[in-house]
Amino acid sequence: MEIVLAFTVGALVAGSVYLLLSRNLLRLLFGVILLSNAVNLSIFLVGGLTFGAPPLIAEGRSVLEAPYANPLPQALILTAIVIGFGLLAFSLVLVYRGHQEIGTLDGDALRLAEPPETPAAGGGATAIPTQDRSAA
Amino acid sequence: MNWLVAAPILIPMATAALTGLAWRSVPLQRALTLAGMTALLLAAIALLLQVQHGRILVMQMGGWAAPFGITLVADMLTAIMVLVSALMALAVAVYSLGDIDPVRARTGFHPVFCALMVGVGGAFVTGDLFNMYVWFEVMLIGSFVLLALGGRKEQLDGAIKYACLNLVATAALLLAVALLYGVTGTLNMAELALRVRMVPNQGIVTTIAVLFIVAFGMKAAVFPLFFWLPAAYHTPAVAVQAIFAGLLTKVGVYALLRTFTLIFTGDTGWTHGGILMWIAGLTMLAGVLGSLAVRDLRRAWSWQVVAHIGYMIMGLALYTPLAVAGVVFYLVHDIVVKTNLFLGAGVVRRLGGSADYAGLGGLFKAAPLLAVLLFVPMASLAGFPPLSGFWSKLVLVQAGLEQQSWAIVAVALVTGLLTMALVGRVWAEVVWKPHPDGDIAGTAALPAGQRLALVAPLVLLSGITVAIGLYAQPVMDLSSRAAADLLSPEPYIRAILGEPPPPPVLVGELP
Amino acid sequence: MMNSLILQTATRLLLGLMILFSVFILWRGHNQPGGGFIGGLIVAVAFALHALAYGVRAMRKLLVLDPRTILAAGLALSILAGFVAALGPGGLFANPYLEGRWFVTYTPAGEKSFAIGTPVLFDIGVYLVVIGGILAMVQGLMEED
DSSP states (O other), X not given: OHHHHHHHHHHHHHHHHHHHTOSBHHHHHHHHHXXXXXXXXXXXXXXXXXXXXXXXXXTTOSSOOSSOOOSHHHHHHHHHHXXXXXXXXXXXXXXXXXXXXXXXXXXXXXXXXXXXXXXXXXXXXXXXXXXXXXXX | OOGGGGHHHHHHHHHHXXXXXXXXXXXXXXXXXXXXXXXXXXXXXXXXXXXXXXXXXXXXXXXXOTTTSOEEEEOHHHHHHHHHHHHHHHHHHHXXXXXXXXXXXXXXXXXXXXXXXXXXXXHHHBOBHHHHHHHHHHHHHHXXXXXXXXXXXXXXXXXXXXXXXXXXXXXXXXXXXXXXXXXXXXXXXXXXXXXXXXXXXXXXXXXXXHHHHHHHHHHHXXXXXXXXXXXXXXXXXXXXXXXIIIIIHHHHHHHXXXXXXXXXXXXXXXXXXXXXXXXXXXXXXXXXXXXXXOOBHHHHHHHHHHHXXXXXXXXXXXXXXXXXXXXXXHHHHHHHHHHHHHHHHHHHHHHHXXXXXXXXXXXXXXXXXXXXXXXXXXXXXXXXXXXXXXXXXXXXHHHHHHTTOXXXXXXHHHHHHHHHHHHHHHXXXXXXXXXXXXXXXXGGGSOHHHHXXXXXXXXXXXXXXXXXXXXXXXXXXXXXXHHHHHHSOHHHHHHHHOSSOOOOOOTTOOO | OOOOHHHHHHHHHHHHHHHHHHHXXXXXXXXXXXXXXXXXXXXXXXXXXXXXXHOHHHHHHHHOSOHHHHHHHHHXXXXXXXXXXXXXXXXXXXSOTTOOOEEEEEOTTSOEEEEEEHHHHXXXXXXXXXHHHHHHHHHHHHTTO
């Protein structure tokens, strides 16, 4: 079972890297989703897999009796999912707003914050247009 | 039990909740934020007084004993970091009175700013690796919102790049934490320090250590993982830029410093002397060259943030008591100076009407006192004696010479020289050169209240920079003590796990 | 806003049911699967459904409070729940933050009948934070249309 999960994680990571390399921002975000799922699965995997032994204290007992599944990974994964969900929801809103305002989803076309250097024609710094004077 | 340890989390969190409830009234939000950050500063001073004689404060959250619960712990390094960041938070909160317009305030600047400070404080005091990941994410989501606040096109552009690259960094950090948990079976940092030594295959530990370098390095903006920083840091409101430049990357450096003195010390020749050393040198050079290549004041300072992360990584890479003390000193110096530089650039832009060199100038004629005030952080950045930047660089260079690491010392000195060239250039372009539009108005043109809010933080931070320079010895003493605690972590481990520390279970026998 | 009669009628029916179910999940979360986070998600989904059916403005009217206020109130409640531990046995601030404090009633026979504690308070705080946070995002996403 561990082997199967390990290969699943590998496949997810491979898929996510393929998507992350895309210029399209939406694909990039999908890549991040796959990546975070792969990481969550690997937390599950490193915590050790135990079949059919939930870490619940049996009726009438006061302590857990071995064998039981490691209860920590599910807490970690749940936290990671919650955080990932929040970050991702915000990023989606951000990309959506970016698409509305800037009108593109192409990562290469996003050059507003770092405008490409125009070759200095008239010589020196004076040739650079003061593009954000209006925003001051 | 000492509740002071939880103060760096609880005070900003309570402030965030209260300002969130008061979101209709901007004046009330401002008053609450100022009060909250003042309380945080007082708590930070109390914390430093408590730990100054080597005491280590520990609190087990919810009464769950370590290593099962979440431990909060404050030693000297934590106390110093909390104090400096509380000072910056207060300075930026004052600056925001004059900088953040009511529209931005109503869309949530104040609660989110406090939430960001929750993340920063939490990352400093936590003694649990997974918890540290959580605080990093709190910080990250706060920074997302602050970056996008206002919603100008340029800002959205920067925020998208920042968000995408940091999401990948988050996944890397989580994976590193997961793998470390897999081989040791614990997440408590003190217990990790004991258990990683017992892992039979030390090669795996080193591999995980490298993954941590990637994850924290991405947060700290080191070479070659820094590209999100110059893409985004210059776009948001000035107060936001300043707190980002002052604190966010430094939390990454703190995390590296903590984990690579406490946990990953098994193969220092490879992780510290090898990888971190190369990263340090390349970060310094890439940052300083980048800062010389741009013609925009705020973008130049953004690149300088990257360059000076390199110095701190260099100290960690040298890994001697003197070098680590130098890192702590450098952290204090750099947080103050970077915050000050960005706040100053904000004032310059307000007066000159641009952040481009081409649209700036004439500052000396318009506001000579302000120009002198701006000279302090710039000179400290370049390392002019007797300011704080000189001493912190001196300590690191001295540590490098002791280790006979000639190459990194040479890189550090060249970077210092190039930084000096940048400072000279900025001085000529912004202060001395006549303004392209003729004479500009000085600070007297601003309304009195706004002038006070914008200039008072500059005076405070420049004063701190001068004070650290003139009284370098007390700061150096504190840094040396923090470094000594970091390099012999037994008291730290004992304070958390109890006396004597329980013998770690052999790894590989997880239930 | 979809303007579909089926969706609108179903939403009117589902909204109340989902909120009731979320309270049940919140309450049961103490010793069984469930809890504030999941409960909060259910409420948020219910209101998001309402926003889809009737538009985001109607949803906001139904909610009465601003989502951000709900978020902040939840956060404040969770912080306060942790502070109850400060009053605990052994003097002021003697016990760590977030330590559970319980109020227990007993049956005449001496058995525990009803117990409520600070963890429940904390969970209600989480419930409110999740509702407020997600609805704030839903509002942000849907307002432009």
